[in-house]
Amino acid sequence: MTISSSPEYPASLQLTWPSQVLRGSAQVPASKSESNRALIIQALAGGGQLRNLSDANDTQLMERLLQDPAAATFDAEDAGTVMRFLTAYLAMTGRQTELVGTARMLERPIGVLVEALRQLGARIEYAGQEGYPPLRLQGRTPQPAEEDPTELTVRGDISSQYISALLMIGPTLPSGLRIWLTGKVGSRPYIRMTQALMQHFGAQCRDLGEVLEVRSQAYQPTDYTVEGDWSAASYWYAMVALAPAGSHLTLPTLRRYSWQGDQAIVGIMAQLGVQTEFLANESVRLTQTAPAAAVEQDFTDCPDLAQTVAVVAAALGVPTIMTGLESLRIKETDRIAALQQELAKFGGALTDEGEGRFRVSADGFEVKNQTVATYHDHRMAMAFAPLALRGPLTIEAPRVVRKSYPQFWQELGKIGFEVR
Ligand SMILES: O=C(O)C1=C[C@@H](OP(=O)(O)O)[C@@H](O)[C@H](O)C1
Ligand SMILES: C=C(OP(=O)(O)O)C(=O)O
Structure with missing residues (x-):
């Protein structure tokens, strides 16, 4: 993996996971x-x-x-x-x-x-x-x-x-x-x-x-001293949720008492099969558990978590109702439209049910060499990347991650993904 040495990112990255349990420690950037x-x-x-x-x-x-x-x-x-x-x-x-x-x-x-x-x-x-x-x-x-x-x-x-x-x-x-x-x-x-x-x-x-x-x-x-970034941590939660059984990860620099609302990922992912343990030295340990049968979640307070959660829910096949997504239309891209486009490539859907309710569903969700477009949006790249645990995947314009998490692809490489 040569991205770290290259100031120019390639036009696309291919991600492959060698089908083993996911274990180790990953660095999240500061908030x-x-x-x-x-x-x-x-x-x-x-x-x-x-x-x-x-x-x-x-x-x-x-x-x-x-x-x-x-x-x-x-x-x-x-x-x-x-x-x-x-x-x-x-x-x-x-x-x-x-x-x-x-x-x-x-x-x-x-x-x-x-x-x-x-x-x-x-x-x-x-x-x-x-x-x-x-x-x-x-x-x-x-x-x-x-x-x-x-x-x-x-x-x-x-x-x-x-x-x-x-x-x-x-x-x-x-x-x-x-x-x-x-x-x-x-x-x-x-x-x-x-x-x-x-x-x-x-x-x-x-x-x-x-x-x-x-x-x-x-x-x-x-x-x-700035705390680690909980929005960035959400991608690692997604990985633990989608990894083979027995996976666990440690993330340093995250505090039990955080000023970041995106610490809400702890509670949301508890429903999608990831348990959080707060350790001494400001770190958390994530362990895979069983997901709930269905989830309903309001993202008004934590809009940046919506993409992570939509992708995980679709991949796990957990029927999920998402509300509070209004602000997603005016972020780095129209994130609702982008999610709808990209989830569809895998057999997933984000359906507008009216009155601010969106339903995540999946019909034979499968990861098999699809190419994910990223719409100039770092969170599109990072939210879809964990799907590589379920099959090979290509991410377009991987450079987008530099907005919030420049080391993201390197961290994936360190934990065992093949990143080409
Ligand atoms: O104040 C901030 O640091 C942010 C506020 C949120 O934006 P909105 O207030 O526009 O929802 C969030 O989506 C953004 O990533 C960062
Ligand atoms: C929406 C985001 O950032 P900003 O609004 O600061 O561009 C984000 O990081 O997801």
Whole structure:
């Protein structure tokens, strides 16, 4: 396996499993969500040492862009957190600059955040389509300090990243911020993660459910060690679920008490045949057990787990109802359409039953040399890769994993997959 030595990934990768039990230990990357928040807050705090930062492209990109705050253009590439967090961060500096991204990023909405920032005095224009990047930041009208926090009403049903972006700049505003959330709030644990990291850096945030409040206050430079990424861990859960009986794996750097909502994978995979044991030294041991006869799961709080779970449920033939998938349509790709296309190649289906309910089913699910398209989406590649435990498989554009888990294919090679 030569991927590690090559900066250029091949056009496709063939994965084969030598039909033995799956055993050993796999490295997950550090959480990109924690890393990207910690980087923004560190910049606002003016210090603090960050340990175990993610090597994900999304994080390296954030780090690089923050090092050159005077740049004329900031290219957020395909990183949602970079686009949304930097928009808020840069808008508050009052600088004139531009934020751009990949073609897909220009289809991912940002109007809710721009509208909120305008109410905080930011002058932001759309350089292309109204409500979408690219953005032109044209400075900021300073606002006087008031006794009461500035009130904003923000929709919570499109992306929680707007709310996290606003919260993080909240302490730096002269009057602080009171955010009224409307609509069905999705990805709520990511908002809590933001609050937890803000608090770690000395800024208090009150969470009253539909109202979030941050007073004007100084962040304190603080050190932080980033936890492993639970979304990335989900692919290893999938592997244990699909591996021959008797398989087990250890994953280091994962905490029992996590700030990441995607730790929900522990409970979800308990139903799909993977038992989790939290060990000392921040690691978990995954053991294969029997799956439930049927599963029903809401992904409102953990949308990034949906692809992993859909693929495992289809491959195991466990009838599964998935709800809370609304935000999947506006991520790196339309993940619902992508799942439907790719599952069909194996005899699986993700059927829209209306009213937000999707049914995973399978009719003679079989893995036999299919080629999986990845739609510029890291999670499509990583969610389908575990199927290689059931038969040979080709993954197109394997480079996509660099967004969150650059070492993914190497880790597969180390655990015993043939990766060509
Ligand atoms: O704040 C974050 O770090 C994230 C929030 C979620 O996005 P949405 O809030 O858009 O659902 C998640 O899907 C994304 O991978 C990371
Ligand atoms: C949706 C994702 O990321 P982002 O929104 O930050 O691009 C993801 O990593 O699955």
